[in-house]
Amino acid sequence: VLYELQFTSAVEVLMSYWPHVKKAVGASEKIFEYVDRKPDIPPDGSLTPQSLKGHVQFKNITFAYPKRPDTDVLKNISLELKPGQMTALVGPSGSGKSTIVSLLERFYQPQNGEILLDQKPLLKYKDQYLHEKITVVSQEPVLFARSVRENIKYGKENASDEEMRAAAKLANADDFIASLPKGYDTDAGEKGGQVSGGQKQRIAIARALIQKPQILVLDDATSSLDTESEHRVHSALQKELKSCTVLLVSHRLSGVEKAHHIIFLREGQVAEEGTHEELVAKNGFYAEFVKQQNTSIHRNTEDVTNSGQ
Numbered sequence: 001v002l003y004e005l006q007f008t009s010a011v012e013v014l015m016s017y018w019p020h021v022k023k024a025v026g027a028s029e030k031i032f033e034y035v036d037r038k039p040d041i042p043p044d045g046s047l048t049p050q051s052l053k054g055h056v057q058f059k060n061i062t063f064a065y066p067k068r069p070d071t072d073v074l075k076n077i078s079l080e081l082k083p084g085q086m087t088a089l090v091g092p093s094g095s096g097k098s099t100i101v102s103l104l105e106r107f108y109q110p111q112n113g114e115i116l117l118d119q120k121p122l123l124k125y126k127d128q129y130l131h132e133k134i135t136v137v138s139q140e141p142v143l144f145a146r147s148v149r150e151n152i153k154y155g156k157e158n159a160s161d162e163e164m165r166a167a168a169k170l171a172n173a174d175d176f177i178a179s180l181p182k183g184y185d186t187d188a189g190e191k192g193g194q195v196s197g198g199q200k201q202r203i204a205i206a207r208a209l210i211q212k213p214q215i216l217v218l219d220d221a222t223s224s225l226d227t228e229s230e231h232r233v234h235s236a237l238q239k240e241l242k243s244c245t246v247l248l249v250s251h252r253l254s255g256v257e258k259a260h261h262i263i264f265l266r267e268g269q270v271a272e273e274g275t276h277e278e279l280v281a282k283n284g285f286y287a288e289f290v291k292q293q294n295t296s297i298h299r300n301t302e303d304v305t306n307s308g309q
């Protein structure tokens with residue numbers, strides 16, 4: 001308990017002093033990665049435009065991690081994330097999906113190329129501004145040992161209960177929260193064990209949505225939800241976040257199919273891009289990914305059926 005309290009307090013102190021660290025709520029180990037990354041963070045920019053469309057462009061980006069300078073992880077990549085659209089990033093493990101998210105969060109600087117936000121270099125924007133406009137929800141979010149209410153409202157200071165419930169509804173979390181022993185006052189802490197992995201992910205999505213980000217990155221953030229629940233979250237997002245730029249990084253096909261645009265990454269390069277239908281018709285890497293996913297879904301269904309006999 002003491003360790004948990006100390007850890008929670010340390011995280012809170014870090015968060016209040018260092019805006020970058022707030023991003024690390026996604027995964028506790030990332031907090032320590034941030035400490036490693038600090039020297040790579042360039043001086044703060046000054047741009048804080050009143051309105052932001054959220055148009056993102058990676059132009060000829062080549063990137064190698066500082067620890068492995070001879071290995072280009074991204075090789076002359078160009079891609080675009082459009083406002084009001086959900087773009088899905090898929091590809092084999094190690095193809096560079098998370099690296100793209102890290103560059104968008106400005107954790108690292110590419111060695112070549114440029115990242116533009118609304119046609120201006122990402123570097124020119126103020127850190128705190130980007131922090132408010134770009135929200136990343138990761139696969140294993142950390143919930144504080146506080147109530148569900150506090151965990152969701154953490155996304156926005158002075159949020160009302162109405163805003164909190166609206167965000168929870170969008171994240172398909174309101175119903176299960178209402179059925180918890182103390183509803184929104186239930187302790188969501190790790191040790192409480194009251195919320196499952198999928199419920200945790202939905203609370204984290206609600207925490208992100210309450211901020212009304214201009215750019216929302218879901219980095220395998222719905223991986224523990226069943227297909228039906230994931231579908232509801234994605235539909236709600238597409239309906240509500242009409243002007244938001246959504247980047248969906250996913251290992252699964254569900255959700256990806258409905259994206260406006262799909263980018264298939266392979267060995268640090270864009271191998272294919274287009275809509276689900278276009279890419280299936282192309283019969284290339286993405287079509288193979290779809291086949292593999294359908295086979296594994298079919299196999300899992302058979303396993304369940306057989307185990308039930």
Ligand code: ATP
Nearest residue numbers: 065067068073091092093094095096097098099100
């Ligand atoms: P996954 O689907 O498994 O999450 P990914 O497509 O997100 O994979 P990345 O995590 O971006 O892939 O990794 C791309 C490459 O960069 C991999 O070869 C990986 O080993 C390497 N890599 C990732 N993080 C670091 C790091 N901090 N330092 C050095 N190399 C790294």
